[in-house]
Amino acid sequence: MLLQVLERYPDEHCLFIDEAGKSINVGDVKDFCSRVNTENSIFRNKKVALLFNKDSVLCKHLVLLDGLCEQLVILASNLCDKELKRIVAESESDYLLTDFAEVEVELNCTVVNCKNVEEQTENAKEIKNSNSTTWILSTSGTTGTPKLVAHSLSTLVAKIANVNNKSLGHVWGMLYDISRFAGLQVFLQSIYSQSTLKLVNRNESLSEMIDELVAHQVNAISATPTLWRKILMLNGSKQLKLTQLTLGGEIADEAILKALRRTYTSARITHIFASTEAGACFSVTDGEQGFPVSYLETPYKGVELKIDANNHLLIRTPSVANGYLGNNNLDVNEDGFIDTGDCVAIEGDRVVFLGRESGTINVGGNKVLPEEIERVLVLNDKVKQVRAFGKKNPFTGQVVCAEVVLQDNWFPEEEKTFISELKRLCSERLASYKVPALIKIVDELPVSVSGKIKRV
């Protein structure tokens, strides 16, 4: 339980620095928990969904509820109503706990404002918890609809380093969304390693967030390669004095690693390979792309890695999630290895990542299936066939591109106008990162031996 971890630390240790720059100490959080955690807490053994505007308030409640409730699901504060409803329903949550004044969506659970929770608990007896709370996370949807994945604290923290001398000085900057796996890892890493976590206002620009991190002497940041590229484009980034720099969520190419090594010469650079299902799998700290071939021969910190006949990377690790909610089972083979779906190749003494087998395109950490774009483009009746694919891009890692074959004997009067029409069709139906950056008209599409359109 998180509270048990905090009990090892001195009360004066600063756990969080909130959006306004105020310090929240271990003592403050312990007091909060003992005030609110009582024998008649409505959340005891229940399933609770959390929807918070302010990360600082969310963090306090995570410590409070872990061990108290049966299940927790953290919702992104910018979720659309439809997704909010779906996740609350699928997770079978009994309560939605929130710091928003009003939640105007109709939900099948009781909505509770966190202010009301504190008021209800005066004079009630405090009680010790013992639940092993299930933590529910939403995957980034590599295969279509995002799925809900069940974790326990032990699977989530399996790869987190415990307190060591280096971490005692760390002040982490929270640039990720805590509701996603990566954000949660930073939150947990910070707690388990007795570090401090600087929280920011989600409505600020990246430039303002970076300035805040500089002002509070943040020396550790975890972000996707795309976010790192943006950070490096800001003047404020030069003032950050980092000792720990973590990358994850996308392939970290040589260009970004080189730029980071050059800018932050005192930083330890860690690239984490993780998936929401398998939990944080393994990390590479030599600042080079991919991972050492030696990880295939000797398990790295208990993580076994294999390459199968299709050049897919397989992983076996103790942090494998406890399963998908519902009927979907994790793709685990009989030896307990998970097929990550990542295509890899051995280049010298490194194993490098080539891309996803499904042809999934990774646009700034957002996964896109080519079929989603193809389905939309064929809606235009002048389009006979489409092939969508990823193209390397210096800003987002990859962008979506598409090649279209037009109906026989039909030619647009003005190619440029027709292509704009196709792009507009996409932007009306797809999220901005899925809209092709480039659409080309071609005579035919490359086809593989089996007759399928070639993806890669």
Add this chain to the structure above:
Amino acid sequence: MLNKIIKETFMEVLNDSNLKLNGELNDDTVLLESGLDSMGFAVLVTSLEEKLGYDPFLLMDEPYYPNTYSEFVGIYEKYYQE
């Protein structure tokens, strides 16, 4: 010449993405505050590659992330390909 093409394409991408220019687009404009987001920049570089025939970011030995509009144009000028 390059500046003109880049400026035109910048405005085209802004338009297509339904975004608005924040103030003016001049040499000192900070790219990330111009109104164009990451996705917009990704599309801009792709469109420029189509028009100009090269992506200077792919040609660089030393990776460089531009801060202002003039630095961005500068990269294209530096790696200009016939």
